[in-house]
Amino acid sequence: MNKNYFLTVLLTLLALTGFSQIIDDDFESYNLGPLLPTAHWTNWSQNSSASNNAENIIISSTQASSGTKSGLIGNGGIQDAILLLGNLSSGQYTLEFNMYVPSGSEGYFNIQGTIPGGSLSGIWNSGDIYFNQGNAAPGVGIDLATNVTFSFPHDVWFPVSIAFDLDSPSHTYQMTINGTVANPTPTDFQSDPILGGVDFYSASSSTTAFYDDIVFDVTSLSVDEFSKEDxxxxxxxxxxxxxxxxxxxxxxxxxxxxxxxxxxxxxxxxxxxxxxxxxxxxxxxxxxxxxxxxxxxxxxxx
The missing domain is CATH 2.60.40.3080 (Immunoglobulin-like)
Structure with a gap:
């Protein structure tokens, strides 16, 4: 994405809504190849050694939504990259990214609860979220927590947006896939009341998915705004x-x-x-x- 244009967009959102960006990652600043853990990327083992590169997201120039690079998850059950979202327990947030799933391939991610300091054992706050699960459902995605299905296109970039409401009694997430709401009723967190991160995993030998232009926002009211009750x-x-x-x-x-x-x-x-x-x-x-x-x-x- 053009940086001047992105800055204009960002300033507009900040002025209008009080949005404060936590993560803005278009992968352009990284070298090609496995990405060692950064401030907001880690892996399932939380091992930052280069000897553990197999789990990390791969910086690729094969596809890109903007610029020349994106993040690739594939290699059938080996890659297991975690986007860290901060172990949040309150507030309202939106995670957005663009996704590309080639024909004959599968995409996968899940929403994790508390991310510990060491190796993850897994706290699933969503179900397994598949795009063409096992290459058996082209153009169809599913959240296995609710069995809600949704449509998506192959061979083109499409937007994914997940709205998190950590102020609701049950804590919820609501996905919009390619401009269409996937779960009209927000889905309750499944395991704990914490938003820890998103697990991008190569779930099977069919998995090949690219990710780009990741933005994570928090929104809050300013002092001259209405209260929520007004x-x-x-x-x-x-x-x-x-x-x-x-x-x-x-x-x-x-x-x-x-x-x-x-x-x-x-x-x-x-x-x-x-x-x-x-x-x-x-x-x-x-x-x-x-x-x-x-x-x-x-x-x-x-």
Whole structure:
């Protein structure tokens, strides 16, 4: 991705939503070959020695969503790379990345709970999430925790987004695959209330998947915004019309896509109580609500 463009996008998101980026990794700064553990990459053994390179994600120039490099997971049951997300227990976060699964190949990852200081024994907070499991279901993915299935394309890059809500009583995740919500009802964490990381694993001899442009964000309200009780929207995910419930009359609304581009704006002398979203494509949107000189930005999935 062009760095100047990315900086513009990042500053826009920070200004609009209070997003604070934890991870931004496009793999361009690494040398080709196995990637030794970094600040946010490790492996299942948590062994940083070059003698353990087989488990690490491989920096490849075979495919790239942006630039010339991406991360490759393959080699049938050998690679087991962990993206560290910080052992988080509260807050709301979004992990996004682009993914490429060649025809005749499988992709795989899972969401891990607490990441210990030493070798992992495995705490699965999601099920095994497959893309064309065992090369037996081309174009079909599945989360084995819920048996929810979803569609994805082979031989092209497609976006994956996972929204984590660690403030909900059960802690949940919700995936959007190629612009379509995979699990309309957020899925409860399966094992513990901690978001530790994502395990990118070569689950079988069929596994070959590339990953690029990984971004992990945390969002929070600023001091001049509404409290969570002052304004709410529903349903979320939304199909066509998004209803707004607010203590103060809402007079203007701006809608931005995940890249920070404004896609819709509404202003009215009368209180705005709903938004027609039928013209917007499926995906994640940031709804900036303005009322009584206060703002709140709410993430909405369509």
């Amino acid at each position: 304004v709410s929207v529903y349903p979320n995910p939304v199909f066509d019309r998004l209803n707004i419930k607010s203590v103060s009359p809402v007079t203007s609304i701006s809608i931005f896509n995940i890249l920070g581009k404004k896609v819709k704006e509404i202003q009215s002398d009368n209180p705005i109580k709903e938004i027609d979203m039928t013209s917007l494509s499926n995906g994640i949107y940031l709804i900036k609500v303005n009322a009584n000189n206060k703002t709140q930005t709410i993430k909405v999935i369509k």
